[in-house]
Every structure is written in C-alpha cells, then in structure tokens.
Amino acid sequence: MPHESPGSPPSDPPGPDASRRSDRARRAILSATRDLVAEVGYTRLTIEGIAAAAGVGKQTIYRWWRSKAAVLFDAILEVNSHEQGSVDLPDTGDLESDLRLVLRGTVAALAEPANDRLQRAIAAEIQTDISVAEELVRRLLRPQLDACAARITLGIRAGQVDESVDADLAVELLFGPIFHRWLLRTGRLDDQFADNILALVLKGLRPH
Known part of the structure; x- marks a missing residue:
C-alpha cells in the first residue's frame, strides 16, 4: 500500500473540473441567447445583455465567439441537435x-x-x-x-x-x-x- 514518507506534504485534493465549468458557462450563454433574441429581437441583442443573462463576463463570450451572430447560430444549432456539416438522414431503404x-x-x-x-x-x-x-x-x-x-x-x-x-x-x-x-x-x-x-x-x- 503506497504511503507518504515522513515530513512529505499531504496530497492536494483534486481541483474543480474546468471542462465542466466551461461547458456549464457555454450552455448558459446559448440558453440566454435564445431567450433574449426571442424577447427583444436580433437587432437589440447585445453581447453585454447575453453576458448579464448568462451570469458570465463579456470576455468569456468573446473567447469562444467573434460576434453575436456566431453565438446565435450556435444557439440554434444546439436546439436542432447537429453541428455544421454533420446532418445525417435515415436510410432504411424506404x-x-x-x-x-x-x-x-x-x-x-x-x-x-x-x-x-x-x-x-x-x-x-x-x-x-x-x-x-x-x-x-x-x-x-x-x-x-x-x-x-x-x-x-x-x-x-x-x-x-x-x-x-x-x-x-x-x-x-x-x-x-x-x-x-x-x-x-x-x-x-x-x-x-x-x-x-x-x-x-x-x-x-x-x-x-
């Protein structure tokens, strides 16, 4: 059974999972975008508004998307359950x-x-x-x-x-x-x- 040598510092507990945190933030941003554009329209949609509704900073959004249009289309694609170019239709022969x-x-x-x-x-x-x-x-x-x-x-x-x-x-x-x-x-x-x-x-x- 592994053991620590005398005087060695105790092992650090695992830190928070950054990937999970990032995924939660991403989903919050896309959900906020869908809600806001349905409420105020695309013209009045802003990165600042999305950030406030999602509870994140503006820089978090700009780190992943170059514009509000890019955020919006990712939000739509998430609802439609496919990514660009990966649409597959069934082929049962009928x-x-x-x-x-x-x-x-x-x-x-x-x-x-x-x-x-x-x-x-x-x-x-x-x-x-x-x-x-x-x-x-x-x-x-x-x-x-x-x-x-x-x-x-x-x-x-x-x-x-x-x-x-x-x-x-x-x-x-x-x-x-x-x-x-x-x-x-x-x-x-x-x-x-x-x-x-x-x-x-x-x-x-x-x-x-």
Missing part, C-alpha cells in the same frame, strides 16, 4: 418512410413555441442583413437540404425516383410549402400536413 420522418421532425421543430419565436426573430433579421442570411443558409439550412438531396439521389439509384429528377429541386418542393405555411401562418403545422406534402411530391418523383 425513401418515403425516411422523408416522412424528416418532414415531421421539421414541422415539430417549427411548431415548438420557444423555437418558433427564435426562428421568427432570425427570419425578420435576414430580410435586411445579408450576412446573417448567408450565415443561416451556410450553417443551418444548407447542411439539411444537402442531406435530403443526397437521400433522394440514393432513391434515384435504387429506382424509387425517376432518373430525370433534380434532387435539389425536389428538396425545395418538399420543404417550401412547410416554411411558407409557417412564415405566413396560413394553416396548421402538423404531421398530417407533412404527410400530405410528401405524398403529393412523391407522385411527381416516382419513375414514369
């Missing part, structure tokens, strides 16, 4: 089933009240700020759209989709009606709506 899962998930995310407020704040901002719009497409929308297009391309190879179909355009046809209804509040966003869109679009995608 294209209709896989796309149904994705579309229903999109509808559910947009219908969730907290996420709805967050997304609407961003939707308003991208009308006048092209840099935020480009960041939204690059970090959030493009990975999702590309992943769906890749899944449709696999459907073409498997003979489930006509070989003449443009996969990117097919994705626009699937998601366009969902975002249109969400943005303009023209009707209910639910599984039935997602399923109806999918059924209609797949009629045009099937091999002729």
